[in-house]
Amino acid sequence: MLKLEDLKKDAQIRGLEGNKIVRIVSVEPVGDDAANVFYVDPDGKPGTQMLFRSDESRLELAEAGRPWAFDAPGEEFKLCLEAYRINLAHLFDPMMAVHTSNVEPLPHQISAVYEAMLPRQPLRFVLADDPGAGKTIMAGLLIRELLMRADAKRILIVSPGSLTEQWQDELLEKFGLQFEIFSREKQEQCASGNYFEEQNQLIARLDQLSRNDDFQEKLKNTDWDLIVVDEAHKMSAHYFGNKVNETGRFKLGKLLGSITRHFLLMTATPHNAKEEDFQLFLSLLDGDRFYGKFREGAHKVDISDMMRRMVKEELLKFNGTPLFPERRAYTANYELSALEAALYAEVTDYVRNEMNRADNLDGKRKGTVGFALTQLQRRLASSPEAIYQSLKRRRKRLENRLSEMKLVARGHGVAETLGEYAVKKQIDIPENIDEAADELTGEEYEAWAEQVVDQATASETIPELEAEIESLKALEAKARTVVESGQACLRPRSYWGLPAFASLSMAGSE
Incomplete structure (x- = not known):
């Protein structure tokens, strides 16, 4: 503990600023129990404090230590040295x-x-x-x-x-x-x-x-x-x-x-x-x-x-062995049954006709319809059950849309202009379908693609939509017949998780 009377010019004091050692510049006594102290910290920054008798307990005179005295805290020195090493x-x-x-x-x-x-x-x-x-x-x-x-x-x-x-x-x-x-x-x-x-x-x-x-x-x-x-x-x-x-x-x-x-x-x-x-x-x-x-x-x-x-x-491991197994590309052929070949031909004709109609649409809607029809072709190559379910869902969605169109047309009292009533409902599809697909996970993409397949259509009037629904009903009946016949060919096992380097060809599908 240091008394106020011991504070002299150029004295080295610890306690004024935490554990820092400061140099006293001057001391001005204020009565018997206080003093105004001016000092400079180790960085040369000046400071001042009013000290009272109650502050004496935290003040101490700093002693000059010997260089290389090895009296610093060992744990702190080791920690600092480790940080510098890292x-x-x-x-x-x-x-x-x-x-x-x-x-x-x-x-x-x-x-x-x-x-x-x-x-x-x-x-x-x-x-x-x-x-x-x-x-x-x-x-x-x-x-x-x-x-x-x-x-x-x-x-x-x-x-x-x-x-x-x-x-x-x-x-x-x-x-x-x-x-x-x-x-x-x-x-x-x-x-x-x-x-x-x-x-x-x-x-x-x-x-x-x-x-x-x-x-x-x-x-x-x-x-x-x-x-x-x-x-x-x-x-x-x-x-x-x-x-x-x-x-x-x-x-x-x-x-x-x-x-x-x-x-x-x-x-x-x-x-x-x-x-x-x-x-x-x-x-x-x-x-x-x-x-x-x-x-x-x-x-x-x-x-x-x-x-x-x-x-x-x-790509190799450290022992020189290949990191990945050898890739072998091959074509897996399978032959369609007579019923499947007929269904394939009719669905292909449907897709081709709808694609031709889609060519007359504006850019964004044309891409949406084209994407939906492409997805139908993928379902067709997958299995009769897959194309049957897709056709069934698409037919139901279009029937619901047809009912909405007829109801709106009746509400407007324009029954005589049914042939001019255009489809207003559209799916929220981004400008670039491929870019949007890149941003989706596998499950999200499948759900989104399913929505497009079910709803996207090139039909713009009630008669056109009715005609497309009739075509879907015929295709759906044909697909149901194939499924119930049990004559579907067995797809190659690799198709269900088809790797990027494999390809498929379907014999008898011309």
Whole structure:
């Protein structure tokens, strides 16, 4: 304990600012029981305090310790030393992320991160390994390695909406990385007005950003150390003559590339068999190098320095054995019975006629009807029971629509104009059916496709709808006959879970 009378100029005192040692500049007594003290802290910042007798218990005169006295708390010293060791671990362990993550990476994953991506500064790269190669693990290892090397702090992951939660879970579970998922609600509630600026580790939905100009404006005002785009082939553009038709996703890709230092695109299908479109895709990484339309013979392209692609046959375990079993493509033939062949022909005629009628519709409705008829063809190849149930549901839905149309027509008192009464009810179908399907899970897609098959029709008047219903009734009766006959052929077992590399042909279906 130190008395107020012992406070002198240049004295080193502990207790005025916690455990800091401050230097007294001057002391002004205020009566016998108080003093106004002026001091400077270790950082040179001045301060002042009014001290009373009751404060004497917390004051003590600091004593100069001997350098290298080894009298500091051992536990605190060890903790500090361990933190410093971990901070510099990458200098001694070049694969620190592997040893500090909850994963057991395979050889191709290690080579992708530590041989193909980390040495590139800045990184502008396409990771295009086959599906199942573990591109998410590679991205997680890269992110963790960059964080430990202090080469990245602000990281944005852009993925399809159905994969955002999977990304968040895997990064936390396998790499201990806490990422927030961007949402409209979080943006509205953030204090700064720009949630992208507030968060250093963020996951965003691809279409949510590409379809919202306000979000893109906020993104323009931010800078990122690393942006990873999953399923990056969705950010495509196409040539129409010499003009580039840029999709909203492609424009988003250009924006993302302009606000980040490291840019990683991940896709299992980088090439769509059109070299000019592939060059456009690569322009997201290097606009100068891939400027202009590709011309065969005039342009020579070497992308080995900015893209890696390994097919499943090249992926090996550490013992040198193949990671995946050998793939064998084959055609599974089966022969339709006479009843099935007749049903196949009649349903095909129905689909063909409806397709011809759909050609006269506007663009969006034409695509919807075409999608529905294509789904009917798939049901036809599946089994007689499947096509029977689909035809039955479609007939019932169209009968319900016909009843609604007749009721509305009666209400308007225009019975004589029934032939001109157009269908008003439409299904809420997005502009691009393929893009919408990409955002749905398997169960969601099947339920959505079922709705389209049941309701989409090219019929625009009551007589047209009545005629289509009669055609469906005949097809439904034919399909029921096939099902009840027990003469359906046995489909190849592989068809029910048909792999992407197999194909089917149906003999006797001409």
